[in-house]
Structures are given as structure tokens and as C-alpha cells.
Amino acid sequence: MNIVYINHYAGSLHHGMEYRPFYLAREWVRAGHTVCIVAASHSHVRSVQPKFAERTQREIIDGVQYLWHFTPRYQGNGVGRVLNIAAFCIQLMWDAKQLARNFRPDVVVASSTYPMDIWPAHRIARLASAKLVHEVHDLWPLSPMELNGMSARHPFIAVCQAAENFACRRADVVVSMLPKVHDHLAAHGLDLGKLHIVPNGVQTEEWDQAGEALAPELAQHIRQARGDGRLVVVYAGAHGLANALDSLLDAAALLAKEGFSFVLVGDGAERDRLSRRVASERLTQVRMFEPIPKRQISSLLAAADVAYIGLQRVPLFRFGIAPNKLMDYMMGGCVVLSAIEAGNDPVQEAGCGLSVSPESPVAIADGLRALAKMDVEARHAMGRRGREYVRRHHTWPTLAKRFVEALA
Template sequence: MILFGSPSLIPYVSALRLARKYKVRLIWDIRDLWPLTLIELAGKSKYHPLILLHQWVENLACRKSDYIVSNWPFAIHHLEKHGADQEKFAWIPNGFYPEEFNEQEALPDSIVQRLPVDKFIVGYTGTLGQANAIQTLLDTAKLTQADPNIHYVLVGSGRLEQAVHEFVQINELDNITLIGSIPKKQIPAMLSVFDVCYVGFVKSALYRYGSSLHKLPEYFMSGKPILYAIDSPFKPVDDAEAGITVPAEDPAAIVQGIYQLQALTPEQRHTMGENGRKAALEGYEYGMLARKLEAIMFGPI
């Protein structure tokens, strides 16, 4: 068995030759849809020489791989256009270790003292980048600036970190607290402070094949409702009844979602949170995902 990541010409051809020589299974593991991501998110022409070469390799991998696994649930709808067999595809999402929540680390006093008290907190943890639609969340905060009960906490760093700080200062947004990156062991403690966990995506046709969000299992395990802003047929938060999904890059819709969750009783929000925990343990726990991959690696095709 040979497990192979995103294909590039020489490594993939070498892996293919080895698989055929030793008569072992060649499994292609897709973390991102290349070259489609470069076309859809980076705006590259599909006729660019590098894109054409990458597409040729993807076509080869679709036809020759014995099995394809991906953390994109609907990736097969793209891959079968390039020769993949739907019967030889499996979705294995990004997962988590339950121990991360059992062995969590408390937040230091220097952070706790900066967090708002008696506010309805909409929180985000992760990269401050364009793909995460951070600007949309800032615009949302601006729309609710006059509401003293709503507060936003952004945890993380990234390419847009400076731009985020400048936007907050220029617009005098006192309803946003910016926390830099924190150790991973402190993430569960931070999530426990939130009333709603927010995640956003940019508008892109790429998401017609789903999404592969690393933080989703953590958000599920937080036990808090999730506000999921995306344009995609893949709606894991709705499916789990663990929050609500709103359109991507639509601050007004996000505001409406925030107020919709705020209007729920604590018991209703707790139920959503418990639904999320259940979804995490049943569908995203690494042990379960490893057994699924093991069956693909060594089971019959």
C-alpha cells in the first residue's frame, strides 16, 4: 500500500510505478483540490502552463489511483469529471483528539482580564486571513456597534492581522477584543467563554464541493452553538442541529443569525451545543477516522 498526497508529476509517477511493480494499492489522499483552488481562490487562468501541467497530473491520478480519500465531502463530483470512479472514493474529514478537551489548559489571567463580562460573545479562533472572511466579521461588528450587549472576540494571527487592528481603530469599534495566537491547549478554555462560535468563508464556487475546516471539530466539542457563514451544499452545522448556517460574506445575514441565537433560551443553546459534541464524537474523532482509513488501506476494493 502506498498513501500519496497532492500529486506532482515526478513523485506521483514514481509512486504509481512502485505500486504496480510491487502490486500494492495506491491511495491518493486529497487535502486541497489542486489546481482548482488556484483557479477559484487565487484567480489563476486554467490555461496557465503550470495549471495545465497540474491538471494533467490530476487526470492521471484520477484514472490510476486504486482509491481516493479526501476531507472534501463532495470532491468526487469534481474528480469524476477527470476520470475518477465514485465507488473508489471516501470522505474522511479533519478530526480531533478528545484528550485535547480533557487535558485543556486554563487561560492566563492576562487574557481573562481582557475578556468582556455580561456580554453575548461571538467568538472566532483561527487564522486572520482572506479565505476566512475576516473582513465580513468586522463589518458585522460595525453593524452592531450600537448594541451594548453584543461583543466580538477574535483569537489568532495571520496576514490580515495589521489590517484588522487598523479597521478596529479607525472605526472606533469598542465591541471587539483582539487576542493574538494562544497555545492549542488553551483553545478549549477560550471556546468555553464564547456564547457563539463563528466561522466564515468567502464566496467561491470551490465550496460547491464542500469544505474542509480544521476548527469545525473543535467548535463542535466546545458545546456552544455555531454560526456558519458559507455558500455550499455541505451544511454540517445544520445537519448536526448544532447552530445555524447563513450566506457567506453577508454581514446583515450574520447579524440576523447572531440575534436569532441570542433570542434562544440558555437551554436551547445548550441543546445545540450538546448536538455538536455528539456530532464531533461520532463523526470526527481520530480513532474512528483511523479505522475508516485502515479499512480502505487493507480491505477489499
């Protein structure tokens, strides 16, 4: 089967996030399919951008064909990003006939988070007599409306809504990472018989190998904290508004005289402000470190006693969550404290930790106290349950197979 996978933000192990298209495509190639990932040259989530001078460039990574389209650089979520999106979709529409003729896809997947790629994907699929798949990452336009307060009358929101409606009516298959989207998509015209849930996953090969050693300063800090008898609480991921890290710092302040050490690793729009807050409030039990390579994540989690994840309390999460960070925590065998209110609760489903109210410093502090009182072996047993759950339900070979089965 020939699969064209359109994802504006697609990355690879070399380029960085977004990893899902690469991992799925690599498994499909291993299963004997041919895959072409179509992506934009600039993405705000990639750590390394592809470099080329032409309008398009082809590249092969681990057997997966990449077709990069040149798009303008941007920062933030303003006009620059909108122009970047428009440039990508217009080029795809322009190149649809050539892509359909040269690659001859059996399946075309529109998977760019925003839904406007469904229009060029539909044209490619129609020209190639291929199946059209709409993949749901986040629900647009609901995400920018509920998270960023954009008006339903905003022209960008109107375009997103038209694209979502088109996708629900015209796609042959809809694949969602979010498990509770049925009512929403049905309200926009989807026949629910076309809907399949394929969540995010982990690459077990990377976890089965020995992790790369942590940077000396980070490793020394954790060793010192453990040597002082402190429970090491790690947060590894984006430092953005949605991650509600102020609540974690508030909980750290409540636990200032108790035996906890908080280690925050990552970057994001809120990092500088949070760092200033740690300094001004003299939260000496909190240390913030720069992002670390993906190869070091397993080493970081192996050194942690508890892994923390939190999100703002917003209505959008009623459709469920599928955070990559949580999959990493569970695969790392870490007991998890989750401060998230959503339509699903993977931590409770796996039995790998505790779930508490989001944006509640008291609830977070009480959850950490409860975990600290547990026997070490009981925490390790929770961590093992998380790893076993991920291996059963969230490995990329399993998910890639489920995706292909949905096409049938």
C-alpha cells in the same frame, strides 16, 4: 500492514500543523500497523520546522516514523513555494527504490494537497507492489484557479491538471475529505467505486483533559465582557482573505450599540490590516489577540457564548468543506454561527447552531441577534448536539478505521 504516507506539509503535536497525517498515523500504529510519514523540512503551516544538516533525517514521534527531506525555505505562494514543491517531489522520485526496498510498503498514500506527489508515490508503489492511494485535501488545480485567479493556461496549472488526471486514472483508492467531489473526479477519469469520503476529525483525548489556562489578558477581557452582560462571540483561526473577516467586523459595527463582544484570536496575512481597521473605525467592542497554544483552545471555547466561522462565497466550496476549526468549535460544545455557502452544511447536519449567508454583515448580525434571544440552556443544548455529532462521526480512531476499510 506497512503504510508510507507522503504529505509535504505533515506536522505533529510538536511541530504544529498539519495534524491530519500524524493523527491518522498514530491510530494506525496503535492498531498494529507500521507507518512512515514522508514530509518536507519546510512548510508554511508549521510553527516549528525540523532541524537537520543532512539531505534526509529520520525521527520517531509517538511510534510514527518520520522521514524528513530537506527543502528550501519560502514565503508566500510565489516561485519559492514552487521550487520547494519541486525539490520535495524530485527527491522522492530519486529515493523511490530505496524507500520501497527498505520500508516494503503495502500501501503508499499521496496526500500533499497539491497532486504532483502522485508521480513519486506511483513509482514507490509499483516498485513495492503496493496499493496506491490518492488523498484529496483541496481540489488542485481548481483551488489556485478559483481562489487566486490563475489561468488554466499557466504552466503550473497545466502540471497540476496532468497530476490530477494521472491520480484519477492510476490510483487504486481515492480518499477525499470533501464530500461532494464525485462528479468532478469522475470527469477526470476516476471510477467512483474507488472513491471513499473520510473527513477531518478531532482527538478526543485532548478534549477530555483539562484545558490550559488562557493568557491573563485574554481571560480578563472575556471575564470583563461577560461581567458587563455582553454575549461573547469568538473567532479562533486564520486571518486570511478566504475567512472573510471583514464581514464579521461589518456585523460588529451594525451591533455597536447592542450587547455583544467580539474576540478574534489568531494570525494570518490579513491580521494587520484588520487590526488597523478596528482601530480606525473605533470598533471598541472588538478585540484582537495573538494565536494561542492548541492546549488553550478548549478553555477559550468554554468561555465563549458563540463561535463564529465564515468563508468567502466562492464556487469552489460547492464540493463541500471539512474545516478543522469547525470540528474544534463543535467538540468544545460551542453554539456555532456559520456564514458559509457550500455543498454541505455540518452545522445544520449536527443541529449545533445557525447558518447564514456568507459575506453578508446584515445576515451575520441577524444570526447573532437570534442566538442572543435564545434561552441560555437552548444554546447549551445546541453545543451538546455538536459535541455528540463529532464524537459519533469525527474522532480519529473512527476515521482511521474507515480509511483502512477503504483500502480493502
